[in-house]
Amino acid sequence: MPSPRITSLGARLVFNSRGSKTIxxxxxxxxxxxGRACAPxxxxxxxxxxxxxxxxxxxKALAAFNxxxxxxxxxxxxxxxxxxxxxxxxxxxxxxxxxxxxxxYALSIAAxxxxxxxxxxxxxxxxxxRGPYRFPFPLGNILxxxxxxGPGTPDIQEVxxxxxxxxxxxxxxxxNFKLHxxxxxxxxxxxxxxxxxxxxxxxxxxxxxxxxALEIAEKAVKNCGYTLGRDMALGIDFASSSFxxxxxxxxxxxxxxxxxDTGEQIEFANRLMRDYRLAYAEDPVHEGDFESMAxxxxxxxxxxxxGDDMLVTNAEMVKxxxxxxxxxxxxxxxxxxxxxHDALLFAKECTRNGIKIITSHRxxxxxxxxxxxxxxxxxxxxxxxxxxxxxxxxxxNELLRMSxxxxxxxxxxxxxxx
Ligand code: 2PG
Ligand code: MG
Numbered sequence: 001m002p003s004p005r006i007t008s009l010g011a012r013l014v015f016n017s018r019g020s021k022t023i024x025x026x027x028x029x030x031x032x033x034x035g036r037a038c039a040p041x042x043x044x045x046x047x048x049x050x051x052x053x054x055x056x057x058x059x060k061a062l063a064a065f066n067x068x069x070x071x072x073x074x075x076x077x078x079x080x081x082x083x084x085x086x087x088x089x090x091x092x093x094x095x096x097x098x099x100x101x102x103x104x105y106a107l108s109i110a111a112x113x114x115x116x117x118x119x120x121x122x123x124x125x126x127x128x129x130r131g132p133y134r135f136p137f138p139l140g141n142i143l144x145x146x147x148x149x150g151p152g153t154p155d156i157q158e159v160x161x162x163x164x165x166x167x168x169x170x171x172x173x174x175x176n177f178k179l180h181x182x183x184x185x186x187x188x189x190x191x192x193x194x195x196x197x198x199x200x201x202x203x204x205x206x207x208x209x210x211x212x213a214l215e216i217a218e219k220a221v222k223n224c225g226y227t228l229g230r231d232m233a234l235g236i237d238f239a240s241s242s243f244x245x246x247x248x249x250x251x252x253x254x255x256x257x258x259x260x261d262t263g264e265q266i267e268f269a270n271r272l273m274r275d276y277r278l279a280y281a282e283d284p285v286h287e288g289d290f291e292s293m294a295x296x297x298x299x300x301x302x303x304x305x306x307g308d309d310m311l312v313t314n315a316e317m318v319k320x321x322x323x324x325x326x327x328x329x330x331x332x333x334x335x336x337x338x339x340x341h342d343a344l345l346f347a348k349e350c351t352r353n354g355i356k357i358i359t360s361h362r363x364x365x366x367x368x369x370x371x372x373x374x375x376x377x378x379x380x381x382x383x384x385x386x387x388x389x390x391x392x393x394x395x396x397n398e399l400l401r402m403s404x405x406x407x408x409x410x411x412x413x414x415x416x417x418x
Pocket of ligand 1: 043044157158239308361362363
């Protein structure tokens with residue numbers, strides 16, 4: 001089979017799930033096979049993430065793409081390093097600020113999307129030609145606040161569900177949908193004026209504080225007949241950099257009206273991990289505090305203590321975290337890194353160091369489902385996608401389609417969570 005060469009490519013501005021402009025790239029290989037990808041974007045953004053658009057202007061990213069478009073012609077679309085090298089020739093900044101991380105994302109993924117079609121294989125197989133392949137557990141946002149919802153909601157960004165007792169993908173998804181729906185009833189039972197409002201990722205956005213959020217999530221788990229931690233586990237994305245006050249050196253839970261210093265924050269996170277048997281705790285301390293993260297990781301071996309803003313999908317940051325003993329889990333968001341190749345280097349570094357990968361969506365998403373394939377190809381333990389909303393369900397439904405490759409031994413089965 002001839003290698004899949006890029007014979008044409010183009011880009012346009014489209015809108016993401018928040019209604020903000022973003023970049024979508026089309027790539028054609030061997031004049032015949034089309035691939036397409038649309039860049040997502042975050043609301044809670046790590047300081048060291050790739051910059052989505054030059055000067056934060058999507059139009060400038062599109063102009064930069066058009067200026068350099070021809071430099072990508074003729075590349076082997078299946079070679080993620082070739083796309084990376086070509087991007088790096090155009091933009092040598094650390095954070096893709098010249099061409100825009102959105103272009104790096106959309107171009108590098110549209111290329112492999114087209115290459116997979118040309119080769120007649122699903123994307124996960126193109127990225128990882130040999131098995132074993134495992135499904136990730138869907139990690140779904142059920143109750144949210146922080147940067148994803150308005151006043152009255154918790155300061156904590158996300159309470160997440162992980163159906164650790166599910167035996168296959170269908171069952172896992174059904175469990176998350178059931179819990180999400182049950183949680184609405186629990187919220188209504190304590191707030192008769194609940195409007196069914198949801199945040200950016202489809203999680204309920206109720207008028208409750210941080211402590212109540214966990215209490216009602218636990219109640220919903222019980223109401224569903226699940227044993228907490230055995231059938232259904234809870235997780236939290238604190239996204240604590242978003243309420244860390246650098247000047248005053250406190251975590252400012254403004255919506256709840258309280259502040260915690262670093263020691264108190266560690267105590268709070270430890271307590272939640274213990275009391276709710278959390279399977280997952282993301283960014284419990286701010287992105288610069290590797291020492292506290294190390295203390296939490298050490299104290300909570302049963303929880304994936306996970307770096308998102310802290311690691312920004314950057315292999316060098318993983319090395320730094322390993323030096324401290326910080327993080328047992330790592331969020332992989334391709335658009336934090338820029339290109340797919342950057343993200344795969346990060347995944348390799350995580351795996352080498354025994355850090356579990358959680359491939360993740362962004363709060364501003366498209367209906368693309370490439371990340372479901374990337375999760376399988378990187379051996380991710382979990383796929384963080386949200387539960388409800390078309391752009392979230394698109395990724396979950398793709399897992400179901402992928403389970404048809406159950407022809408591959410064990411593919412439809414979920415491996416035990418721990
Ligand atoms: C996060 C993400 C996804 P955002 O913080 O993990 O849930 O949110 O895309 O807004 O950074
Ligand atoms: Mg996060």
